[in-house]
Amino acid sequence: MARAMFEYTKTILYKVSFDSVLFCKEVKKAIQRLLPHEIEELKIWIISLTRQNPELNQCLIYLN
Numbered sequence: 001m002a003r004a005m006f007e008y009t010k011t012i013l014y015k016v017s018f019d020s021v022l023f024c025k026e027v028k029k030a031i032q033r034l035l036p037h038e039i040e041e042l043k044i045w046i047i048s049l050t051r052q053n054p055e056l057n058q059c060l061i062y063l064n
Contacts, residue, residue: 006038017053024059
């Protein structure tokens, strides 16, 4: 079940990646919802996404 939440979170983040404010809001929610090892995986995924959308870099602060 936890893995499903991780995949769902990635889907939501990808869909809102057009707006950095909304993206950051969803990242905050994800941190509260996910397990610690999933947060690390999410961080790696977000870093790869920010290569395509550099304006999302500001949201990495919530993952540190």
